[in-house]
Amino acid sequence: MSAVAGGNAPVRRRGPDLLPWVAGAITLIVLVGFLAYPILTTMANSFAPQGESFNWFNGTLANFERFWTSALYRSALWNTIVISVAVTVLSTLVAVPAAYFVARVDIPFKPLILSLSIIPLIAPPFIGAYSWVILLGRNGIVTHYVNQWLGLPMPPVYGYFGVIVAMVLSNFTYVFLFVQGALSASDPHLEESARVMGASRWRILRTVVLPLAIPPMLAGAMIVLIEALGEFGVPAVLGGEMYVLSTLMYFQINGFFNLNGAAAIALVNVAITLVAILFLLRINKRRRFVTLGSTTRRAALIRTPGMRIAANLYVWGLLFLAILPQLVIVFTSFSERWPGTLWPLQYGWSNYTYVFNRVVGPIQNSLILGAIATVACVVFGTLTGYVAERKSFAGKWALDLTIMLPFILPGIVTGVALLVTFNAGPIVLTGTAVIIVIGYFVRRMAYIYRSVVAAVAQVDPRMEEASTVAGATWGETMRKVTIPLIAPGILAGAIIVFTTLISEMSTTVMLYSARWKTISIAIYERLETQEISAAAAIGTITIVVTLVLVFSATKIIGKSMSDLFR
Amino acid sequence: MSAQDTATAPASAERRRRFSVEGLTKVFSTEEGQVRAVDDVSFTIEGDTFFTMLGPSGCGKTTTLRMIAGLETISEGRILSDGADFSRMNAFERNIGMVFQSYALFPHMTVFENAAYGLRLRRAPQATVDASVKRILAMLQLDGLAHRYPADLSGGQQQRVSIARALVYEPGMLLLDEPLANLDAKLRVEMRDEIRRLQKALGVMALYVTHDQEEAMAVSDTIAVFSKGRLMQVGAPFEIYARPASLFVADFIGKANFLPLRGDGASAATRSGVAFSGLARRAAGSNEADWFGPEAQAMLMVRPERMSLTPKAATGAGTLSGTVRRIQFLGTFVRYLIEAPDADRPVLIDRPAFVDGVVEGSAVDFGFAPEDAVLFERPGR
Ligand SMILES: Nc1ncnc2c1ncn2[C@@H]1O[C@H](COP(=O)(O)OP(=O)(O)O)[C@@H](O)[C@H]1O
Ligand SMILES: [Mg+2]
Numbered sequence: 012m013s014a015v016a017g018g019n020a021p022v023r024r025r026g027p028d029l030l031p032w033v034a035g036a037i038t039l040i041v042l043v044g045f046l047a048y049p050i051l052t053t054m055a056n057s058f059a060p061q062g063e064s065f066n067w068f069n070g071t072l073a074n075f076e077r078f079w080t081s082a083l084y085r086s087a088l089w090n091t092i093v094i095s096v097a098v099t100v101l102s103t104l105v106a107v108p109a110a111y112f113v114a115r116v117d118i119p120f121k122p123l124i125l126s127l128s129i130i131p132l133i134a135p136p137f138i139g140a141y142s143w144v145i146l147l148g149r150n151g152i153v154t155h156y157v158n159q160w161l162g163l164p165m166p167p168v169y170g171y172f173g174v175i176v177a178m179v180l181s182n183f184t185y186v187f188l189f190v191q192g193a194l195s196a197s198d199p200h201l202e203e204s205a206r207v208m209g210a211s212r213w214r215i216l217r218t219v220v221l222p223l224a225i226p227p228m229l230a231g232a233m234i235v236l237i238e239a240l241g242e243f244g245v246p247a248v249l250g251g252e253m254y255v256l257s258t259l260m261y262f263q264i265n266g267f268f269n270l271n272g273a274a275a276i277a278l279v280n281v282a283i284t285l286v287a288i289l290f291l292l293r294i295n296k297r298r299r300f301v302t303l304g305s306t307t308r309r310a311a312l313i314r315t316p317g318m319r320i321a322a323n324l325y326v327w328g329l330l331f332l333a334i335l336p337q338l339v340i341v342f343t344s345f346s347e348r349w350p351g352t353l354w355p356l357q358y359g360w361s362n363y364t365y366v367f368n369r370v371v372g373p374i375q376n377s378l379i380l381g382a383i384a385t386v387a388c389v390v391f392g393t394l395t396g397y398v399a400e401r402k403s404f405a406g407k408w409a410l411d412l413t414i415m416l417p418f419i420l421p422g423i424v425t426g427v428a429l430l431v432t433f434n435a436g437p438i439v440l441t442g443t444a445v446i447i448v449i450g451y452f453v454r455r456m457a458y459i460y461r462s463v464v465a466a467v468a469q470v471d472p473r474m475e476e477a478s479t480v481a482g483a484t485w486g487e488t489m490r491k492v493t494i495p496l497i498a499p500g501i502l503a504g505a506i507i508v509f510t511t512l513i514s515e516m517s518t519t520v521m522l523y524s525a526r527w528k529t530i531s532i533a534i535y536e537r538l539e540t541q542e543i544s545a546a547a548a549i550g551t552i553t554i555v556v557t558l559v560l561v562f563s564a565t566k567i568i569g570k571s572m573s574d575l576f577r
Numbered sequence: 578m579s580a581q582d583t584a585t586a587p588a589s590a591e592r593r594r595r596f597s598v599e600g601l602t603k604v605f606s607t608e609e610g611q612v613r614a615v616d617d618v619s620f621t622i623e624g625d626t627f628f629t630m631l632g633p634s635g636c637g638k639t640t641t642l643r644m645i646a647g648l649e650t651i652s653e654g655r656i657l658s659d660g661a662d663f664s665r666m667n668a669f670e671r672n673i674g675m676v677f678q679s680y681a682l683f684p685h686m687t688v689f690e691n692a693a694y695g696l697r698l699r700r701a702p703q704a705t706v707d708a709s710v711k712r713i714l715a716m717l718q719l720d721g722l723a724h725r726y727p728a729d730l731s732g733g734q735q736q737r738v739s740i741a742r743a744l745v746y747e748p749g750m751l752l753l754d755e756p757l758a759n760l761d762a763k764l765r766v767e768m769r770d771e772i773r774r775l776q777k778a779l780g781v782m783a784l785y786v787t788h789d790q791e792e793a794m795a796v797s798d799t800i801a802v803f804s805k806g807r808l809m810q811v812g813a814p815f816e817i818y819a820r821p822a823s824l825f826v827a828d829f830i831g832k833a834n835f836l837p838l839r840g841d842g843a844s845a846a847t848r849s850g851v852a853f854s855g856l857a858r859r860a861a862g863s864n865e866a867d868w869f870g871p872e873a874q875a876m877l878m879v880r881p882e883r884m885s886l887t888p889k890a891a892t893g894a895g896t897l898s899g900t901v902r903r904i905q906f907l908g909t910f911v912r913y914l915i916e917a918p919d920a921d922r923p924v925l926i927d928r929p930a931f932v933d934g935v936v937e938g939s940a941v942d943f944g945f946a947p948e949d950a951v952l953f954e955r956p957g958r
Contacts (some may be wrong), residue, residue: 473681476648479668480675480752481695481742487669491694495685 030486038394041527045449046413049432053424056431057274064435069530074275084276087254092283094171094246094255095239103180103228106186112322114185114194117312124326125573128188130409131181131333133557135340135550136516136531137538140248143177143293144168145543155353169251177245180240180333186231188573192465193227194220240284241421243517248538256280257423261520272407277424284419308401313371337554341567343547362548370549373533382531384451389505391452392459397474397493400467401475418457425454426521442524450518455508457503466500467493499567504563512555594659594782596750601654602808603640614640616806617654622782622799629785631793632803633829638786641803642752645669645784653692658749660943674743676753676779679736682727688714688738689723695746701927712948713741716775733764740772750782757792769796790830794818809862818880823862824953827878831850832926834881836897837873838952845952847873848917851897853877853947861953869955870921876953878954881925883949886913886932887941904937915941 056072077084113124134140146153147168154165166172224533243257250258256276263273313319329488342360346355399410415427429450433440440446470493494501516531523532530553537546623630627848629825630638643649645656647668656663663671674695682691685946692710703708714720717737727735736756743751753772757765773796775814776783787793793800794814802817802825810822821827824835838845838853861868861876869876881892899917911931915924926943935941 319802320790403897470678471681473679474683476646476668476743477675477677477681477739478683478694480646480671480673482669482672482698482746487698492683565686 030484034394035398038391038398041391042395042410042413045453046417048451049428051433053274053277053428055276056271059271061269061271063271074272075279077275078279083254084259087256087259088279090171090253091240091255091257091280092348093286094174094178094282096238097171097233098239099177099236101175101181103177103186103232105229105329105440107190107224107228109183109326110187110190110194111220111346112326114191115220115313116318116322117262117314118319118322124330125188127330127334127401128184130337130558131559133510133514133554133561134181134555135534135553136514137244137534138340138546138550139181139336140173140177140245141538141543142336142343142548143173143249145339145343146335147173147176150351150353152353165377167251169249170253173249174246174253177249177336178239178242180336181245182235183329183333185238186228186235186449189227189231190224192197194224225482229291229294233288235288237284237292240280240287241423241517243421243423243520255282257421257517258425260427261554264430265522270357270434272425273427274431277427278422280421280424284421288419293571306420320353338432340547340550340554343544344551346544346547349544362544364551366545366548369545370530373530375529376444376527377513377531379527380447380451380527381509381515384455384512385505385509386454387448388459388508389501391502392456393463393494393497393501394418395456396460396463397446397489399465401472414457414460417453417512420454422454422517423521425450426518429453429518430521441522444472444527444528447522447527447529448521451512451515451521455512455520458508459504462500462504463497466497470496480558499569502567503564504517506560506567510560510564513556514553514569579854595623596659596747596782596784597623597657598641598645599655600656601644601656602639602652603637603644603649604652613806615644618803618806618808619654620801620808621810622784625777625780625782627776627783627785627796627798627951629787629793629797629800630752630803631787631790631800631811631829634788636803637806638752638788642754642784642786646673646675646752664887672746672749674746674748674751676736676739676743676751676756678758680878680933681729681738682735682738682742684727687724687726688719688730690742691727691738692741692745694742695748701746701748707941708747709875710741716794717741717771728821732760733768734767736760740775744775744779744781748781750784751776753783753785755770755786755788757787757789765792772796782845794830802829804829821878821951822859822911824865824868824876824878825862827953831883832925832927834879834884834920835868835922836877836879837870837921838875838877839872840874847877847897849919851895851919853950853952855947856949856950856952856954858954861956863952863956866956874955876955878948878953879945881912882910884924884926884943884945886915886926886928886935886941886943888913888932888934888950889942897944898940898942901935901939904931904935913941915943917943 014519038097052065058070058072059065060069060071060073078088112118113121118124145151147165148154149167149433151165151168152170157163157165241257242255243261245260246253246255247261254262256279260273262275263269263276343349343355345360346359347359347361348357349355395414396409399407399414420428429446430441433446433449440449474492474496475488479485479493485493494563514531515529516535517529519529520535530549534546534549537543537549554562597620599617601615602613605612605614618637618641620628630641633640640649642659644651645663647663647666650740651664658671683694686694689710691705692714696706696709704748710723714723717740719734719737719741722730722734722738727738730738736759740756756772757768758810760768772783780787785793785796792851797814800814800817801811804825809819810826812820817826818830821830821833828835836847837846840846845856849927856877858875890896897919899915899918899919900914902916903914905912910927910929913926913928913932913935915926917924924943
């Protein structure tokens with residue numbers, strides 16, 4: 012029988028398929044140039060005398076000796092450890108009951124609760140921390156009423172107290188979301204069989220539910236710990252006289268432009284982070300659980316009135332506290348006159364008109380820098396994520412490590428590394444937009460990488476093979492099959508990346524220049540000149556834009572807001 | 578195939594295509610070491626032959642198919658298609674159609690676009706695309722479904738779409754890797770006949786993979802039996818059934834009874850001393866010594882439907898005998914399972930009807946005509 016297709020289509024012969032090699036080579040160059048090279052340069056220069064670049068003859072430990080000789084360094088190290096541990100432990104303690112209540116007790120508005128719980132994660136830079144001064148400072152609103160009604164003095168907000176409160180309330184969400192997810196998905200059969208065997212509710216909680224919650228709890232705690240070890244904004248605003256490693260790094264560079272000293276601090280900071288991660292991974296490794304049951308049935312909800320009242324009070328109370336900074340920012344942005352009084356004397360829109368004339372530049376800068384970096388993240392994150400998921404090759408762990416490292420590196424360390432690397436030497440980029448874009452790119456590519464790895468894992472490799480056999484080159488298969496299928500995942504990742512970049516602060520403070528100030532810097536400068544209401548207005552705009560972007564991401568991929576951060 | 582043939586003929590149905598695999602070998606490096614998944618496999622397929630690779634799971638069929646498609650690198654050997662060396666061509670240049678067990682349809686494309694995929698890659702004009710896709714969809718009874726998405730199709734319909742997608746651009750050959758494994762039993766039988774009908778109608782060479790020997794017998798012109806990466810035997814279904822070249826093939830294709838024999842040459846006899854002469858002899862596979870146990874020198878193979886069965890006669894000397902353990906009525910025939918001292922496994926005997934006077938527990942005699950038996954000699958002596 013003759014042809015179906017009306018004439019034999021010619022077989023196309025096109026020689027070797029070069030595109031994957033070209034794409035791979037470019038990606039490798041970018042990863043090595045902007046990731047591996049800066050990290051290695053920073054490590055090397057931390058062993059060079061102040062003001063010099065490392066070579067084999069000038070190696071010294073002087074930069075590290077300060078951790079013994081200088082009280083400032085010692086206390087910064089100690090403060091970092093104490094605060095991080097305290098924040099991690101307290102966040103976990105606060106979050107686990109909330110997660111249990113939302114997962115297992117019959118309370119209304121659960122989707123709303125989950126959505127609201129991510130608001131602390133998108134607090135605008137600096138002003139979010141400052142709102143605690145408005146609340147808990149010497150003239151703060153809460154301080155006033157606690158004084159007046161309870162007759163109690165509040166501890167000073169600057170220092171440990173303020174830093175820990177602010178960080179716990181903005182980070183507990185990670186633990187909350189992880190544990191809540193595991194508890195609502197876990198197999199109800201386990202608990203039911205425990206109950207059938209006559210175990211009391213408390214016993215079930217202790218022996219069945221809590222053990223299930225521990226792996227996700229540790230995973231969430233690890234993220235909190237990483238965030239806390241690298242946090243810059245909160246200690247910068249609320250630290251007062253107290254330094255942590257991140258603010259000390261900033262101080263070394265802004266005060267003395269001591270790049271080698273900052274590099275040494277960065278190295279110590281990273282070392283602590285790695286030790287902490289290894290420790291938590293080790294705890295988690297000893298426990299092996301299957302938390303996701305085979306059934307789609309959800310765990311039975313507790314309906315006793317006492318539990319429901321307790322759950323509602325606890326969850327809404329915690330959410331209120333966590334969202335309070337944002338509420339205070341919005342409130343403050345409408346205050347026109349607030350001269351040290353308890354409440355503002357006059358309200359209005361004037362902060363917005365004032366701000367609009369002054370922050371168009373920074374907003375533009377944030378959008379441009381964020382957008383370029385996001386595109387770069389999408390391109391290279393997609394390529395590397397695809398390769399990591401699909402191909403097996405020697406040295407894959409190195410790729411994984413290179414990309415994931417900035418994920419755990421404090422933002423300020425990334426900033427220091429780029430500054431150290433591109434301030435002198437073959438390529439000088441300090442003061443340009445390029446260095447900021449590189450910083451953003453390096454820090455956020457892992458997000459796209461991870462979403463792409465997850466999305467590609469969902470695509471049957473046979474589908475790509477079917478395309479190849481049908482006559483498609485690698486590029487054609489990517490364009491027509493793979494990319495369309497993983498696009499929603501990439502897009503959602505891109506929106507999250509863009510969102511977080513608009514208000515990025517810890518890398519930006521290291522890399523910005525007079526020409527390239529961003530929203531974060533604009534807020535910081537307003538706070539320094541005590542234009543609190545103006546800073547609040549910029550903060551409010553940031554909150555609104557961020558929420559709109561996150562919301563649109565949820566619409567695009569049809570996931571809930573909380574799932575984007577889980 | 579003569580030189581003249583190759584010289585004439587633009588690609589057309591008259592031209593006899595020739596596809597061959599020579600010494601094909603695949604070695605995977607795994608953590609446990611090197612795995613020879615495919616070991617020195619050679620075969621040739623011509624014209625519109627329906628060629629099936631048959632073997633138990635893990636014997637290297639998929640790996641062979643994937644090397645042919647260009648989805649897996651070749652460790653050793655050559656793949657030649659009409660003289661062209663496939664190993665020098667990219668997978669996307671080989672002009673092959675492939676059907677996957679998981680269908681692997683593109684979920685973001687309609688049935689029409691899935692089917693049109695290969696033509697679009699070949700930059701076919703829209704009119705050609707429309708006509709060809711319409712025609713192939715009609716041949717596969719998918720007419721009304723052109724604008725549906727794969728997620729809205731049944732398993733059988735998805736399978737048809739994946740076949741349409743593989744055939745629409747007139748590939749030089751069609752590869753199918755267990756295409757029916759995900760369908761239910763009834764649909765499997767329907768689809769396998771349909772695949773063959775279509776393959777013959779389009780005159781395309783087919784290379785089919787299955788682990789189901791009944792399926793292989795039903796659809797194939799030629800069957801290649803694989804075991805542990807090696808090609809054991811190639812032949813028409815009747816040939817490999819009636820004249821298996823090794824114990825493995827005899828056992829794997831259909832049902833077989835094995836009787837270990839002692840002694841050799843003319844005096845071979847079963848354990849109980851029943852002797853045979855004038856049997857067709859052949860060597861078992863070189864790696865099949867462990868089939869024989871310590872004492873047997875040869876192994877007699879007879880198909881169940883070739884065996885006779887009678888109630889035990891009083892004078893039983895010189896015949897095979899045993900006890901009926903189970904009688905299964907299987908519709909078109911009756912199967913007797915007999916425990917006999919001369920065999921290690923129960924002897925299967927298939928009769929067209931119940932044998933008078935034989936019930937479960939009966940003592941029976943059984944036998945066969947010498948020309949229906951094959952004697953495999955112990956290898957490597
Ligand atoms: N990518 C691979 N890496 C290592 N071993 C493999 C790989 N693919 C297949 N194998 C091994 O090769 C052997 C043959 O596999 P396969 O060709 O899939 O068998 P079949 O299709 O006949 O079931 C198996 O032992 C399998 O484990
Ligand atoms: Mg297979």
